[in-house]
Amino acid sequence: MERTELLGIIKAEQEKEGFVSEEAMAGMAQKMGVSVGDVYGVTTFYSFLSTKPLGRHVIRICKSVPCFLKNGEMIAASIETELGIAPGETTADGRFTFELTNCIGACDQAPAMLVDDEVYGELTPGKIKEILQSYD
Amino acid sequence: MTSILEDKTVPEKKILLNHVNEINPGDIGSYEAVGGGKALLKARGMSPEKVIEAVKASGLRGRGGAGFPCGAKWEMAKNAAGDEKFLICNADEGEVGTFKDRYLLMHNPFSLLEGMAITGYAIGARKGYIYLRAEYRYLLKGLMTAISQCREKGYLDDLDVEIREGAGAYICGEESALMNSIEGKRGESRFRPPFPTESGLFAKPTIINNVETLCNVPHIIENGADWYQGLGTEQSKGTKLFCVSGDVERPGVYEMEMGSKLEELLALAGAENVKWVQVGGSTGAVVPFGMLQKPLCYETVLGSGAVMVFNATRDVVDFVYRTLEFLNEESCGKCTPCREGTEVMVEILGRMVNGEGVAEDIDNLQDLSDTMVRAALCGLGQAAPIPVLDTLAYFKKDYEDRISQSVLLRSLKAING
Numbered sequence: 001m002e003r004t005e006l007l008g009i010i011k012a013e014q015e016k017e018g019f020v021s022e023e024a025m026a027g028m029a030q031k032m033g034v035s036v037g038d039v040y041g042v043t044t045f046y047s048f049l050s051t052k053p054l055g056r057h058v059i060r061i062c063k064s065v066p067c068f069l070k071n072g073e074m075i076a077a078s079i080e081t082e083l084g085i086a087p088g089e090t091t092a093d094g095r096f097t098f099e100l101t102n103c104i105g106a107c108d109q110a111p112a113m114l115v116d117d118e119v120y121g122e123l124t125p126g127k128i129k130e131i132l133q134s135y136d
Numbered sequence: 137m138t139s140i141l142e143d144k145t146v147p148e149k150k151i152l153l154n155h156v157n158e159i160n161p162g163d164i165g166s167y168e169a170v171g172g173g174k175a176l177l178k179a180r181g182m183s184p185e186k187v188i189e190a191v192k193a194s195g196l197r198g199r200g201g202a203g204f205p206c207g208a209k210w211e212m213a214k215n216a217a218g219d220e221k222f223l224i225c226n227a228d229e230g231e232v233g234t235f236k237d238r239y240l241l242m243h244n245p246f247s248l249l250e251g252m253a254i255t256g257y258a259i260g261a262r263k264g265y266i267y268l269r270a271e272y273r274y275l276l277k278g279l280m281t282a283i284s285q286c287r288e289k290g291y292l293d294d295l296d297v298e299i300r301e302g303a304g305a306y307i308c309g310e311e312s313a314l315m316n317s318i319e320g321k322r323g324e325s326r327f328r329p330p331f332p333t334e335s336g337l338f339a340k341p342t343i344i345n346n347v348e349t350l351c352n353v354p355h356i357i358e359n360g361a362d363w364y365q366g367l368g369t370e371q372s373k374g375t376k377l378f379c380v381s382g383d384v385e386r387p388g389v390y391e392m393e394m395g396s397k398l399e400e401l402l403a404l405a406g407a408e409n410v411k412w413v414q415v416g417g418s419t420g421a422v423v424p425f426g427m428l429q430k431p432l433c434y435e436t437v438l439g440s441g442a443v444m445v446f447n448a449t450r451d452v453v454d455f456v457y458r459t460l461e462f463l464n465e466e467s468c469g470k471c472t473p474c475r476e477g478t479e480v481m482v483e484i485l486g487r488m489v490n491g492e493g494v495a496e497d498i499d500n501l502q503d504l505s506d507t508m509v510r511a512a513l514c515g516l517g518q519a520a521p522i523p524v525l526d527t528l529a530y531f532k533k534d535y536e537d538r539i540s541q542s543v544l545l546r547s548l549k550a551i552n553g
Binding site: 002003004005006007008010011041042045046047048049064065066068069101102103104105106107108109110114117118119 | 229230231232233234235237238269270271272273274301302303304305306317318319320321322323324338379380381382383387388389414418442444446450455458459462465466468
């Protein structure tokens with residue numbers, strides 16, 4: 001296996017298992033003939049890769065300046081209230097992980113967020129409730 | 137601070153966005169119906185040298201932020217030793233407040249692919265990559281459909297285009313970090329030289345161009361360098377897509393001729409009661425209300441085309457704090473001036489925001505900025521101090537007020553025990 005495939009393999013693992021475990025990293029290192037540190041270094045560099053288990057759906061609220069100007073913090077707070085978890089946490093039923101993220105390029109629809117690969121803009125606390133209900 | 141801006145409305149100049157409403161991104165036929173594909177045919181009838189000559193003569197410069205002359209870059213890659221060359225389209229649009237490439241990828245992916253086909257032909261690359269940021273995964277399917285339709289139509293006979301997805305890292309929009317990411321590594325910046333045109337992806341000569349840059353190419357080939365030369369200012373040719381966000385009535389993507397005034401753009405977007413504007417993203421220049429007549433071009437302010445508008449209710453120090461917090465998080469950590477410099481800036485600004493500023497803070501911010509501008513490895517660290525320096529130049533009183541408030545707070549605490 002080529003060293004250049006490492007990032008792709010890590011991403012595939014994340015997609016399959018929902019996160020990249022220490023065991024998985026050790027396995028990849030062995031297969032590719034690189035150090036575990038190397039695999040860990042790549043995995044932890046990218047914000048969409050996780051070494052901890054994530055919920056079935058990942059909510060990423062944009063915290064960058066354009067969303068901040070449109071009350072992005074209020075949206076983050078309404079997610080906290082709705083789900084009862086703080087940023088970086090996962091709901092007890094494993095349904096959602098909630099994170100704050102940097103600019104997602106939806107500033108014309110601020111405040112905005114990603115749920116998995118879907119983008120939602122012009123958010124209001126009311127809309128949040130509706131959107132969350134559509135995920136099982 | 138007034139609302140006089142509304143009187144200065146000028147129309148947009150649409151070239152890249154000209155037929156955007158007629159093009160169905162799922163049907164290449166709709167693209168060809170408005171003249172798409174002609175430029176590639178024309179380019180194939182020219183020698184690669186002539187294509188490069190035309191792009192050089194057009195004056196096209198990179199639209200990602202740095203503004204490097206496009207034709208000159210192509211020529212370097214073309215003339216570089218080795219048979220295997222790569223073309224990369226940088227679709228890692230992570231600059232805060234920038235969403236023009238998203239718009240192009242979503243509404244007219246064919247134009248990008250035609251531009252890539254022409255570029256590949258010109259520089260002699262047979263393999264092309266589109267590096268798409270993870271945050272834009274929802275564009276992947278449409279882009280793949282467009283690639284397969286372009287293949288069927290023969291656009292990509294000489295260029296194999298593959299999409300590589302990012303995994304969430306602002307720094308990967310920086311070209312050398314982007315190449316490391318495609319190579320499966322941490323997206324850290326590289327030392328230069330060697331430059332990518334000589335030794336880039338997999339140590340082969342490589343051209344990296346932004347989505348918007350590549351979308352300009354078909355128009356230049358089809359209409360000629362002279363036509364393109366006629367648009368814009370002396371050093372900034374053509375049009376530019378601007379992404380307006382923040383305190384405006386109509387946020388969105390606007391295409392204007394290079395050299396249009398900032399106040400004209402703000403009028404289109406409906407800005408009122410403006411205090412300042414940041415142009416070019418998180419590391420972009422800060423333009424205070426009194427200077428909104430500035431033309432938007434490489435000679436003055438431009439960057440990625442992000443235009444974030446702040447009205448009179450906004451706090452300068454708070455904005456700079458948030459901006460540096462972002463840059464600190466996204467610093468790749470390879471070089472000390474950027475890794476530590478952004479860290480200390482966040483600490484200082486954070487204290488100010490929390491009412492714990494001290495008199496030396498302003499001087500320390502200046503000193504740190506000087507070091508970072510000179511010593512950081514790549515554009516992130518070199519440009520990170522720009523919002524700090526600009527706001528210190530135009531809004532020093534806002535910083536001084538924060539410090540005097542801090543002094544007052546400390547006295548009150550001392551009195552109250």
